[in-house]
Amino acid sequence: MKLATIRTASGTRAVRLDGEALVDLGYPDLGAWLAAGSPAASAGAAAYSLEGADFAPVVPNPSKIVCVGHNYTNHIKEMGRELPSYPTLFPKFADTLLGANDPIVKPPETDALDWEVELVIVIGRKVRRARGTEAEAAIAGFTVMNDVSVRDWQFRTIEWTQGKIWDSSTPVGPFVTTPDEVGGVRPALVVSTTVDGQVMQSDNTGTLLFDPVFLVEYISTLITLHPGDLIATGTPAGVGHARDPKVYLVGGETVVTQIEGLGRCTNTIVTDA
Structure with a gap:
C-alpha cells in the first residue's frame, strides 16, 4: 500500500x-x-x-525526526572516517520539511549546499525500548528524503546540527510504502541521486551498516517513538562535499532523489523565495 x-x-x-x-x-x-x-x-x-x-511532506508535523549519519560503508570511507560501533544521531525539525516536488530555496548564507538521498523509516505505533518483533511491527513503511545539507555551517563545529536544520530545506515523500511491497522491514532497494540528469549517488539499502529494525530498537531505547515519527537512515557515497573538486548546488539545478519501489523527490534549486 x-x-x-x-x-x-x-x-x-x-x-x-x-x-x-x-x-x-x-x-x-x-x-x-x-x-x-x-x-x-x-x-x-x-x-x-x-x-x-x-x-x-508525508508527515507534515512529526513529533521528532531522527537522522543517522555514516551508515553506508562507502560514504563513511569517502568522508575519511572509521566504521562506527554505534549509530551517529542528530535531529531535524518539522520546519525543515518540504513536499516531494517543492522547490528548494538556496540559503543566501551558504556556498556549500549539498544533496543526500536517504531511506526514511516511518513509525506507525508508539514504542519505547522496542525489541525484535515489536520493533519490526512499529515500522509503518518507508519513504524518500533528500537531507539537503549546508556544509559550511555543518562543519563550523564538531557537532553537525546547524548544517542540517535549515528552514524548508528537506523534501520527503511522495509516498509512504508499506513493508510488504518492498521486501519487508529490511529492504534491499536501489537508492540514487541525479543532478541535472547526472548520476551522483547510487547504492543499495541492503548495505546499511545499521538496518531499520536495529535503528528502531536503538533509538526507542533513548526516547519514545510516536506514530508519524521519521528516522532517516543515512546517505550513500557520492555527496558533493566529498568530491575532488567539491561540487555544490548553486541554483537552477534539478535534483532527483529516488529509491526503488518508493518513488522520487524532484526538486529545483532556486535562489530566492
Whole structure:
C-alpha cells in the first residue's frame, strides 16, 4: 500500500493510492491517521486524481525526526572516517520539511549546499525500548528524503546540527510504502541521486551498516517513538562535499532523489523565495 499527504483547496488530506486515484482516509495528514490506528477509508470516501497531485511532506508535523549519519560503508570511507560501533544521531525539525516536488530555496548564507538521498523509516505505533518483533511491527513503511545539507555551517563545529536544520530545506515523500511491497522491514532497494540528469549517488539499502529494525530498537531505547515519527537512515557515497573538486548546488539545478519501489523527490534549486 502507498500512502501520502496531499494539499487540497480545503487543506491537507491523508490519502491511499488506488490505481490513478488518491482515496481520502478521513484525516488531515498521515501523522493523524497513524495516530488513530490506521483505520480503513470509509465507504464512499472522496478521491483525488493522482495526476497533478500536490504532495505535502508525508508527515507534515512529526513529533521528532531522527537522522543517522555514516551508515553506508562507502560514504563513511569517502568522508575519511572509521566504521562506527554505534549509530551517529542528530535531529531535524518539522520546519525543515518540504513536499516531494517543492522547490528548494538556496540559503543566501551558504556556498556549500549539498544533496543526500536517504531511506526514511516511518513509525506507525508508539514504542519505547522496542525489541525484535515489536520493533519490526512499529515500522509503518518507508519513504524518500533528500537531507539537503549546508556544509559550511555543518562543519563550523564538531557537532553537525546547524548544517542540517535549515528552514524548508528537506523534501520527503511522495509516498509512504508499506513493508510488504518492498521486501519487508529490511529492504534491499536501489537508492540514487541525479543532478541535472547526472548520476551522483547510487547504492543499495541492503548495505546499511545499521538496518531499520536495529535503528528502531536503538533509538526507542533513548526516547519514545510516536506514530508519524521519521528516522532517516543515512546517505550513500557520492555527496558533493566529498568530491575532488567539491561540487555544490548553486541554483537552477534539478535534483532527483529516488529509491526503488518508493518513488522520487524532484526538486529545483532556486535562489530566492
